[in-house]
Amino acid sequence: MTDYIKCSELIDFIADYLSGDLPAQERSEFDRHLQICPPCQVYLKTYQETIRLSRAAEKGGHCEDAADPLPEDLVRAILAARHLR
């Protein structure tokens, strides 16, 4: 049992695990713990879901905004500022 990392260690390393920055040995320990620990499986899944939700919420909603033309007064203000500053 002492070979297994703890939940606290696994959670500390989730970001590195997901980005592929965890060295092979640590990745193997991470995977072994994950196989036997349902709470950590849930934590990892909901951590990934958090990233996906935040990306979709911020990008999804604002894509609509990006498609909108800039308000005309703002366009004029920007072009005027070019000469003032």
Add this chain to the structure above:
Amino acid sequence: MRAAHVHMLVYDEVRSTGVATCSGARSKDTHGHEMSDFVPNVKDPAGSDPPGGDLVVRLRAGDGAAFEELVRQEGGRMLAVARRLLRSEEDARDALQDAFVSAFKSIDRYTGDARLSTWLHRITVNAALMKLRTQRRRPERSIETLLPAFKEDGHQANPPAPWRETAESLLDQKETRELVRRKIDELPDDHRTVLLLRDIEELDTEETARLLSVSVSAVKTRLHRARQALRTLLEPAFKGAMK
């Protein structure tokens, strides 16, 4: 694992809202404060716009119609970036104006290593970060209370509940997107900013560190903590029976 573990747990005490500046011509921001013209050194694997391209040539020649074309073509996306980083519409508009003025003044230094839109994106991020630095700090909750707790044996003190698989379809709903944005806004600024730059604006760790004038390890720590805290904040809305 142990050495790295200790490294990861070093708590970043730096609450810097500093942003990268560079030498070069100085101009005034929308409130008359001096600001450096930020010229990003960015490469874009997705492609580039040649500095000899038609629009860039016209911009360098001072063609007024070219400036207007650029503002109309890129302004919407740039305003969306500023809105994400700044909570105030007025500040987002100011930051956009600052970004364009900076871009107009620096167009001669656009090297063509990245697409013009990518170059403008980085200028906008920097202008928004500078504006963020001038905003009055709001009362913030400690991020510590949003991080997972552990028992002495290292197990999670409060094992998480699975989330509904329907979260994706929920995202089609405007209310859900607004809920997630509100929760992101509840994060302390120094963590919220890193989450936005890394996960939403998709800047890499090194560039984020440079823009915020913090270390690479601080960016990694803040990103992980921001995601953990956001996970905690979203849990009540999304937990439910896994299908």
